[in-house]
Amino acid sequence: MLDFIIVGQGIAGSMLSWFLLKANQKILVLDRFNPSSATYVASGITNPITGRRFVKTWLADDIIPFAENTYNECERIFNERFLQALPIIRLFDSIKAQNDWSTRCATPEYLRYLKNESIVYLDKQKIKNDFGGFEINGGSRLDTGKFLTSYRTFLKQKSLLSDEAFDSSEFKTEAGSISYKNIKARKIIFCEGAAALQNPYFKFLPFMPAKGECLTVKIPNFYGDRIISAEAFIMPLINKDEYYIGSTHQWNFHDALPSEEGKNELMGNLSAILNAHYEIIGQSAAIRPTVKDRRPLIGFHPEHENIGIFNGMGTKGISLAPYFAKHFVRHMIEQTDLMKEIDIRRFLS
Numbered sequence: 432m433l434d435f436i437i438v439g440q441g442i443a444g445s446m447l448s449w450f451l452l453k454a455n456q457k458i459l460v461l462d463r464f465n466p467s468s469a470t471y472v473a474s475g476i477t478n479p480i481t482g483r484r485f486v487k488t489w490l491a492d493d494i495i496p497f498a499e500n501t502y503n504e505c506e507r508i509f510n511e512r513f514l515q516a517l518p519i520i521r522l523f524d525s526i527k528a529q530n531d532w533s534t535r536c537a538t539p540e541y542l543r544y545l546k547n548e549s550i551v552y553l554d555k556q557k558i559k560n561d562f563g564g565f566e567i568n569g570g571s572r573l574d575t576g577k578f579l580t581s582y583r584t585f586l587k588q589k590s591l592l593s594d595e596a597f598d599s600s601e602f603k604t605e606a607g608s609i610s611y612k613n614i615k616a617r618k619i620i621f622c623e624g625a626a627a628l629q630n631p632y633f634k635f636l637p638f639m640p641a642k643g644e645c646l647t648v649k650i651p652n653f654y655g656d657r658i659i660s661a662e663a664f665i666m667p668l669i670n671k672d673e674y675y676i677g678s679t680h681q682w683n684f685h686d687a688l689p690s691e692e693g694k695n696e697l698m699g700n701l702s703a704i705l706n707a708h709y710e711i712i713g714q715s716a717a718i719r720p721t722v723k724d725r726r727p728l729i730g731f732h733p734e735h736e737n738i739g740i741f742n743g744m745g746t747k748g749i750s751l752a753p754y755f756a757k758h759f760v761r762h763m764i765e766q767t768d769l770m771k772e773i774d775i776r777r778f779l780s
């Protein structure tokens with residue numbers, strides 16, 4: 432009998448299966464390969480200071496170093512590079528924003544993530560930055576496509592991955608175990624990303640999925656060594672002169688496909704800051720598994736104790752998934768408590 436079946440191999444299922452393997456658990460991952468999953472489409476940034484008001488990311492001091500150490504360990508084991516440290520230049524849009532920031536940043540809590548307190552100005556021929564910006568240290572970029580592909584190969588070589596869509600008609604729960612086709616396991620954990628909206632066991636969870644679209648563009652002679660974040664963010668890709676332009680947040684949508692509306696919004700945001708010429712060479716879209724209270728959804732079904740969920744990574748799966756995968760595995764193996772903010776029982780009245 433297996434210990435766990437994991438459904439989904441986005442960043443959530445990858446990290447959960449990784450820490451279960453490290454805890455010597457017998458697992459099988461079921462995943463229907465989908466190059467339009469949120470993880471594939473994501474820019475892959477870990478950023479300690481985010482949002483319109485430049486606030487420190489929830490649990491940044493813990494989750495970001497943990498994520499980097501985990502991805503670095505995977506790099507060593509798979510003998511590949513996935514993670515690139517990249518400074519992030521966050522531009523101000525007014526004198527007020529500049530002043531507010533100067534007051535707030537002079538605290539140890541923020542200073543540890545800044546190169547220094549001075550305001551940075553970029554080349555105005557390339558980018559509009561009348562009010563300058565500040566430089567965030569401690570950001571990085573995971574090449575999510577490369578990571579998922581390498582990890583998938585690793586699982587396949589060990590016969591731990593089946594490339595298939597989970598078929599609910601082949602699934603049964605029994606006392607103390609579950610069965611799927613002819614496989615028995617102690618537990619099943621769903622890591623389906625936004626597809627969890629169709630999972631009949633977790634209908635009570637308040638997912639608020641957000642579609643995100645992005646562009647790939649060519650910009651000759653631009654900043655290839657940093658991420659620039661303002662109306663749009665501009666992130667250098669591996670190929671010379673290629674950049675990822677992200678990303679939209681649409682709450683009302685009909686499908687997960689790239690749209691004209693998404694493209695126009697991104698082009699508008701880019702024109703608001705870019706002075707250099709650019710050429711669009713690609714567009715992608717995916718659905719983020721976002722939650723009403725913006726916290727992960729982790730735990731077991733209130734009536735079916737063998738059916739679990741590891742989801743709700745929202746807009747920050749790359750930073751959150753490693754830390755909370757380890758946290759969940761410790762809960763399952765060592766019976767440690769789940770943090771209240773992420774436990775799905777917060778939605779049971």
Ligand SMILES: Cc1cc2nc3c(=O)[nH]c(=O)nc-3n(C[C@H](O)[C@H](O)[C@H](O)COP(=O)(O)OP(=O)(O)OC[C@H]3O[C@@H](n4cnc5c(N)ncnc54)[C@H](O)[C@@H]3O)c2cc1C
Nearest residue numbers: 439441442443463469470474475476597624643747748749
């Ligand atoms: C445009 C965009 C940009 C983003 N940028 C960032 C960023 O810079 N930094 C960051 O931290 N986060 C970012 N995110 C958010 C991040 O992508 C998500 O938080 C994260 O990828 C969610 O991972 P997941 O594993 O839960 O879901 P997914 O990546 O969607 O993975 C789910 C997997 O489960 C599989 N699956 C689903 N149902 C079944 C089934 N029934 N049977 C078999 N397999 C199934 C799918 O095929 C898929 O492989 C971004 C998202 C978008 C859309």
